[in-house]
Amino acid sequence: MAKRLKLLPLLLLLLCGGVSARLLAQTPQPSQATAPPPQPDAAAAVVRGWSSGSELHPGHADGNVTLMPGEPQVVFFFDTAAAAGPAEFRYRLYGYDADWTETTARTAHYRRLAPGHYRFDVQARKAGLPWALTAASVSVEQKPFFYQTWYFYLLLALGIVALTAQLLSQRDQLLKGQMGMVLEERNRIAADCHDSLMAGFAAISWQLEATSKLFRDAGTAETAAAKSCELARSMVAHCQGEARRIIWDLRDPEELTDVLSHALSRAVEAHRLRDRIQTQFEVHGDEIAISPGAVHHLVCIGQEAVTNAIRHAKASMVHIGLRYDSDSLSLSIRDNGQGFQRSNATRSAGHFGIPVMEERARKLGGNLRLSSSAEVGTEVSVTVSFQSINQPANRQHHVVPWIGV
Numbered sequence: 001m002a003k004r005l006k007l008l009p010l011l012l013l014l015l016c017g018g019v020s021a022r023l024l025a026q027t028p029q030p031s032q033a034t035a036p037p038p039q040p041d042a043a044a045a046v047v048r049g050w051s052s053g054s055e056l057h058p059g060h061a062d063g064n065v066t067l068m069p070g071e072p073q074v075v076f077f078f079d080t081a082a083a084a085g086p087a088e089f090r091y092r093l094y095g096y097d098a099d100w101t102e103t104t105a106r107t108a109h110y111r112r113l114a115p116g117h118y119r120f121d122v123q124a125r126k127a128g129l130p131w132a133l134t135a136a137s138v139s140v141e142q143k144p145f146f147y148q149t150w151y152f153y154l155l156l157a158l159g160i161v162a163l164t165a166q167l168l169s170q171r172d173q174l175l176k177g178q179m180g181m182v183l184e185e186r187n188r189i190a191a192d193c194h195d196s197l198m199a200g201f202a203a204i205s206w207q208l209e210a211t212s213k214l215f216r217d218a219g220t221a222e223t224a225a226a227k228s229c230e231l232a233r234s235m236v237a238h239c240q241g242e243a244r245r246i247i248w249d250l251r252d253p254e255e256l257t258d259v260l261s262h263a264l265s266r267a268v269e270a271h272r273l274r275d276r277i278q279t280q281f282e283v284h285g286d287e288i289a290i291s292p293g294a295v296h297h298l299v300c301i302g303q304e305a306v307t308n309a310i311r312h313a314k315a316s317m318v319h320i321g322l323r324y325d326s327d328s329l330s331l332s333i334r335d336n337g338q339g340f341q342r343s344n345a346t347r348s349a350g351h352f353g354i355p356v357m358e359e360r361a362r363k364l365g366g367n368l369r370l371s372s373s374a375e376v377g378t379e380v381s382v383t384v385s386f387q388s389i390n391q392p393a394n395r396q397h398h399v400v401p402w403i404g405v
Contacts, residue, residue: 044080044081044124044132044134044136045078045079045080045081045089045122045123045124045132045135045136046078046079046080046081046136047063047076047077047078047120047122047136047137047138048061048077048078048079049061049077050065050074050075050076050077050138051074051075051077052067052071052072052073052074052075053073054075055075055107055109057077058075058077063138063139064138064139064140064141065120065138065139065140065141066141066143067113067140067141067142067143068143069115069143069144069145069148070145072111072112073109073110073111073112074109074110074113074140075107075108075109075110076091076107076108076110076120076122076138077106077107078091078106078107078108078122078124078136079106080124086104086126086127087104087124087125087126087127088102088103088104088124088125088126088127089102089103089104089105089106089122089123089124090102090103090122090123090131091103091108091120091121091122091123092120092121092122093108093110093118093119093120093121093140094118094119094120094121095116095117095118095119096110096113096118108120108122113140113142114142115142115143115144115145115148116141116142117139117140117141117142118139118140118141118142119137119138119139119140120137120138120139120140121135121136121137122135122136123135123136190247193243193246193247194247197243198240198243198244198247201236201239201240201243202240204236205233205236205237205240208229208232208233208236209233211229212226212229212230212233215229238353242356245300245303257292257295258289258290258291258292258295259287259289259295260287260290260294260295260298260299260322260329260331261283261287261322263295263296263299264281264298264299264302264320264322264331265281267299267302267303267306268281268302268306268318268320277310277315277316277317277318278316278317278318279306279317279318279319279320280317280318280319280320281320281322282319282320282321282322283322283323283324284321284322284323284324285323285324285325286324287324288324288329288386290329290386290389290390291389291390294364294384294389297360297361297363297364298331298360298364298382298384300357300360301331301357301360301361301368301380301382302320302331302333304353304356304357305333305357305380306318306320306333307353308353308354308378309333309335309337309377309378312337312340313335313337313338313339313340313377313378314337314338315335315336315337315377315378316336316337317335317336318333318334318335319332319333319334319335320332320333321334327385327386327387328383328384328385328386329383329384329386330381330382330383330384331381331382331383332379332380332381332382333379333380333381334377334378334379334380335377335378335379336376336377337377337378338374338377339372339373339374339375339376339377339378340372340378354370357380357382361382361384364382364384364388364389365384365385365388365389366382366383366384366385366388367382367383368380368381368382369381369382369383
């Protein structure tokens with residue numbers, strides 16, 4: 001019993017210690033008290049809103065700025081996060097400003113922005129302190145007019161292409177119509193020449209032939225009158241040949257070309273098939289298109305030279321060479337015939353091919369050269385500069401020497 005009485009104070013002491021420990025555990029400690037909410041940074045900048053018309057009050061407070069086409073300006077309103085007295089600001093519109101703009105005002109003005117996307121940033125600070133690390137940002141979009149959009153330029157390009165194609169088509173149709181009119185007129189002129197001019201030449205030739213026969217029958221073929229009659233008959237025969245050639249050219253629609261080699265090859269091929277003569281045709285250099293009129297004169301020179309080689313020189317081979325230089329072209333016709341001696345007697349006998357070739361060369365502003373010998377044959381060459389070919393033939397400088405007696 002005495003032992004139990006001694007342990008009683010000890011149990012009471014332990015019981016009181018446990019209750020005190022629980023009370024201390026439930027008592028809030030100063031270090032574990034609830035922290036107060038963070039206060040906003042007085043130097044941080046915020047965008048209060050923006051307006052597209054008023055410079056005093058923001059009309060919009062949302063975060064994104066969308067400007068419709070035609071709106072002349074935009075005004076941004078900004079301030080510090082808390083009223084903290086005087087502050088400095090700096091702002092920048094990325095995509096428009098090259099650097100920051102510092103100000104003490106609380107607005108930023110921008111006028112007539114180009115269509116596109118921008119970002120407006122603003123920072124604040126108290127006087128003498130560094131700029132805040134964070135910046136308030138607002139995205140900005142300037143809507144374009146229809147004529148400023150990419151699909152407008154695409155439609156414009158397609159329209160230009162379509163218009164160009166239409167104009168080219170109309171021009172092609174116009175040229176075809178003009179060409180058809182020209183060919184129709186050429187055929188009409190050729191028919192008229194064949195029906196009237198050639199018939200007149202034939203009648204004159206028959207009369208001169210009859211007159212020449214009368215002189216021969218009377219034994220007066222060596223008189224001056226008989227020689228003049230024979231000369232007139234030769235002139236008429238030459239004119240008949242030239243008229244036939246002109247009529248053929250008028251009726252041949254392929255003769256109207258600006259490629260000299262094509263026209264010459266057709267003429268040479270016609271001689272080869274008709275006269276059974278060996279021909280060689282060579283082109284040197286890069287061919288340049290020339291006017292159809294110049295092609296006609298040069299082809300006539302070549303045809304006359306080939307005809308002379310066949311009829312008068314008794315040639316068995318004719319070589320035609322065409323050379324294109326940087327500023328001129330040269331045409332040469334060379335044969336292996338018997339050659340001839342050119343003199344005034346040639347004209348009196350009624351041969352006028354050489355003067356006609358010289359006149360055609362002069363019309364083109366070129367020079368005709370003629371060389372002939374019994375050993376090597378005859379060579380006719382003409383050289384014409386491109387500058388003289390492209391000049392308009394607005395006047396006649398020379399007259400064929402055999403016109404007029």
